[in-house]
Amino acid sequence: MIHRLAPAHKIAAVLLFVLVVVATPREQFWAFGxxxxxLMGSAFAxxxxxxxxxxxxxxxxxxxxxxxxxxxxxxxxxxxxxxxALSVDGLWAAWNVLAKGTLxxxxxxxxxxxxxxAELIRGLQALRVPPLFTSIASFMVRYAEVIAGEMRRMKVAxxxxxxxxxxxxxxxxxxxxxxxxxxxxxxRGERVHLAMLSRGFTGSMPVTQASEPPRWSFVxxxxxxAVAIVIATAxxxxx
Amino acid sequence: MDLELSEQAGQENQxxxxxxxxxxxxPDGHQALFGVDFSVDRGERVALLGPNGAGKTTLVLHxxxxxxxxxxxxxxxxxxxxxxxxxxxxxxxxxxxxxPDDQLFMPTVFDDVAFGPANLGIRGEQLTRRVGDAxxxxxxxxxxxxxxxxxxxxxxxxxxxxxxxxxxxxxxVLDEPSSNLDPASRRELxxxxxGLEQTVVMVxxxxxxxLELCPRSLVMNNGVIVxxxxxxxxxSDDDLMRSNRLExxxxxDPLSVPPAVRVRQPGQVAER
Numbered sequence: 115m116i117h118r119l120a121p122a123h124k125i126a127a128v129l130l131f132v133l134v135v136v137a138t139p140r141e142q143f144w145a146f147g148x149x150x151x152x153l154m155g156s157a158f159a160x161x162x163x164x165x166x167x168x169x170x171x172x173x174x175x176x177x178x179x180x181x182x183x184x185x186x187x188x189x190x191x192x193x194x195x196x197x198x199a200l201s202v203d204g205l206w207a208a209w210n211v212l213a214k215g216t217l218x219x220x221x222x223x224x225x226x227x228x229x230x231x232a233e234l235i236r237g238l239q240a241l242r243v244p245p246l247f248t249s250i251a252s253f254m255v256r257y258a259e260v261i262a263g264e265m266r267r268m269k270v271a272x273x274x275x276x277x278x279x280x281x282x283x284x285x286x287x288x289x290x291x292x293x294x295x296x297x298x299x300x301x302r303g304e305r306v307h308l309a310m311l312s313r314g315f316t317g318s319m320p321v322t323q324a325s326e327p328p329r330w331s332f333v334x335x336x337x338x339x340a341v342a343i344v345i346a347t348a349x350x351x352x353x
Numbered sequence: 354m355d356l357e358l359s360e361q362a363g364q365e366n367q368x369x370x371x372x373x374x375x376x377x378x379x380p381d382g383h384q385a386l387f388g389v390d391f392s393v394d395r396g397e398r399v400a401l402l403g404p405n406g407a408g409k410t411t412l413v414l415h416x417x418x419x420x421x422x423x424x425x426x427x428x429x430x431x432x433x434x435x436x437x438x439x440x441x442x443x444x445x446x447x448x449x450x451x452x453p454d455d456q457l458f459m460p461t462v463f464d465d466v467a468f469g470p471a472n473l474g475i476r477g478e479q480l481t482r483r484v485g486d487a488x489x490x491x492x493x494x495x496x497x498x499x500x501x502x503x504x505x506x507x508x509x510x511x512x513x514x515x516x517x518x519x520x521x522x523x524x525x526v527l528d529e530p531s532s533n534l535d536p537a538s539r540r541e542l543x544x545x546x547x548g549l550e551q552t553v554v555m556v557x558x559x560x561x562x563x564l565e566l567c568p569r570s571l572v573m574n575n576g577v578i579v580x581x582x583x584x585x586x587x588x589s590d591d592d593l594m595r596s597n598r599l600e601x602x603x604x605x606d607p608l609s610v611p612p613a614v615r616v617r618q619p620g621q622v623a624e625r
Contacts, residue, residue, distance in 0.1 A: 232460030232500065252460050259502045260454050305455040312417055312448040313469035313520060314440055320471030 115334070116160040116228045120327030121237025123335035128225045130339035132218045138346045140210040145349035146217065152341055153220045160228045170223045174215055181211040231255050240327075249319055261299055268295065367431040368392040369524050369552040370416065370446075374425030377411060385411040387576040388425065393524070398546075398553040398613070400563035400584060403573035404598035409556045412573070413526055416554070417446040430523055444473055447517030447551075451529040453509035457501035462493065462512050465501060469520040487519035488512070491545050507538030514545065524552045531559040560588055560601050561610075568613045572597055585612045 116124070138145050157167055188204030229237070235252045239245070268291045277287050307315075370393040378384040385408045393399050403409050414420040415427055418434040427434040434442045447469075450456045459465035466484045475483065488494045491511040501509055510530070517525060530546070531539045539562070546553060546566055557563050563570055564584050572580040572587060574597045580587055587593060588607040594600065601607065 230500075232464065235460060253458060255460060256458055256500070256502065257454075302455060305450065305452070306458050308414070308419055309448075309450050309456045310458070310468075311419055312443055312450075313516065314443045314472035315468075316440070316472065320468065 116156060116224070118331075119228075119335050120240070120331040121229050121233040122240035123237075123327060123331050124225055124229060125234070125237045125241060127335040127338045128221045131221050131342050134339060134342040134346045135217045135221075136214055138214075138349050139353045140206060140213070142349035142353055145345050146213045148345045149217050149342060150220075152338065152345075153217065153224060156338065157220070157224050160224060162224065162227050166227060167220070167223055170227065171216070171219055174219045177211060177215050181208040181215070184208040184211070245319055257299075257302075260302075261295070264298060265291075265295055367395075367428075369395040369397070369430060370554070371428040372412070372415070372425070373428070375412070375415060375422050375427065376424040377415065377420060378423055379411075385576055386415075386423075389573075389576070389578055391571055391578055391581060393552055393554060395523075395552055396550065397569060398555070398567045400567035400570040401554060401556045401573060402558075402560065402563060402570055402587075402597075402599060407573045407597075408576040409573055410528060413448065413528055413554075413556055416524070416526055417443045417448055419448075440473075444520050445523045447520055447522035447525050449513050449517050449525065449527045449530065451532060453501075453506070453513040456513040456516060457509060460500055461497070462488070462499055462501055462504070463497040465512065466497075466515050466519045469516055473520065483519045483521070487515040490518055490548070491515045492541070505538075507534050507541065510534065510538070510542060511545065514542075518549075522551060524554065525549060527553065527555045527557075529557055529559075530555060531557060531562045560599065560607075561605060564588060564607055564610065564613060566613055572599070574598075583612070 135146075135149055138149075184207045185200040185204035186198075188201040188207060190201055190203040192199045193202050193205070194200075226234070232252070232255075235248050235255070238251070239248050272287055272291065277284075279285060279288065372389050372391050375386055375389040376384070377386040389408075389412060401409050401412070411420065415422055415434070416429075418427075418439045422434075429442050429445045432438050432441065432445070457465050459468055463484055466487050467480055470480055470483045484497070485494065488497060491514050493508060493511050493515060496504060496508065496512065501512060504512065514525075514527075514530075527546070530542055534542065539559075543562065543566060546555075553567070555563065555567060567584050569582065570580075570584040570587050571578050572593065579597060580590075580593055585607050588599075588601065
């Protein structure tokens with residue numbers, strides 16, 4: 115069902131949810147537990163596979179590593195944990211980053227796993243994100259693979275002619291390829307523009323699917339941040 | 354008003370496309386066209402043949418006003434291509450480019466096919482219908498919600514044709530429609546082109562393809578039209594072929610196959 119929600123509603127709901135999570139005081143562990151249950155509930159409702167969610171969560175790893183350093187690096191009061199003397203402030207900060215970061219990423223995973231990229235862009239359009247940004251995003255999505263393919267073919271062509279760079283001074287061919295790739299992409303840009311002009315493009319992207327999203331989509335989407343706000347408010351009161 | 358009048362006049366006696374005395378030089382001084390003259394009747398299918406660098410693509414880019422004629426003019430159904438008529442000319446003349454990746458730039462096939470008609474101000478039900486019809490015409494209805502880069506090359510080429518058909522053009526201009534297609538995709542595209550009622554101008558190096566689809570051909574070289582006639586006759590003229598760097602595939606005899614016939618559809622204007 116989450117798959118069929120209007121993308122604009124979903125994006126707004128996730129954004130609001132993340133803001134609420136970030137604003138929740140870090141001392142209220144139970145609140146974060148509830149947030150997590152809320153998200154896992156929606157992931158379950160969307161029938162997302164656990165492996166998929168876990169795999170996508172790995173994008174958070176650099177932040178996790180950063181958070182793990184905090185207890186060692188931060189100053190202030192120390193607490194002994196076996197042989198280690200950890201900073202209390204650092205521990206709190208690490209918890210803060212980990213909990214809020216993971217919840218934020220999990221929310222985005224639910225969003226992106228239930229919404230095709232094209233829909234996401236349409237959602238951003240509906241949310242009045244400037245058309246310049248949404249067009250750039252959609253062109254990027256469309257041509258990333260074309261350009262990557264071109265890059266791959268150039269690499270294969272280089273290597274087929276015995277190019278096997280081991281030393282820094284052999285990098286010249288790669289630099290030349292990068293330059294060629296840039297010029298080619300630029301020329302492709304020009305050709306795409308011609309193709310657009312040929313179909314009557316006058317400078318702004320037409321909105322092709324402007325159907326009014328149903329009310330239940332709004333209500334369902336809004337329930338996520340609404341519940342989160344209740345939890346956060348309770349957390350604030352009890353802190 | 355004027356527009357409507359000329360269109361009505363066009364229904365009766367105007368050729369679909371008239372190119373008269375067209376000359377063009379690129380800003381860097383390279384002159385690509387030296388006075389091109391020809392006309393194409395409504396419903397005709399014409400192949401534009403010629404070696405690389407003959408000026409074929411330059412000519413094609415004039416047909417819907419992407420390039421501005423240095424001298425001479427292009428008329429589409431009696432309407433001169435110019436600044437004030439640009440949008441209407443681009444609706445009437447649909448260009449299908451050689452590389453479908455240049456033509457398909459929207460996130461989904463539906464959006465891409467809808468791009469042209471939406472630029473013409475068509476919205477809602479009517480837009481959905483046009484996209485549906487265009488995709489059905491090229492047999493790609495199933496792909497509407499897929500991103501173009503997930504389609505095979507042949508499928509992308511067909512969708513590229515649909516993006517132009519959705520604008521309901523009078524003249525369809527195809528640049529190298531059979532290039533890079535496997536034989537089955539090539540034939541499928543030929544079947545689609547044969548089923549179209551529009552006037553078709555087709556730039557190609559694939560001479561058997563020209564013979565199969567186009568009863569008439571134009572041969573272009575060095576920026577001028579050097580021959581204009583029945584495809585079969587031109588292809589079997591050895592001197593003409595050799596002097597214009599045109600070559601048939603090994604063992605291919607244009608006289609051994611039946612010539613292209615334009616099958617007339619009911620309710621269509623008679624052929625000449």
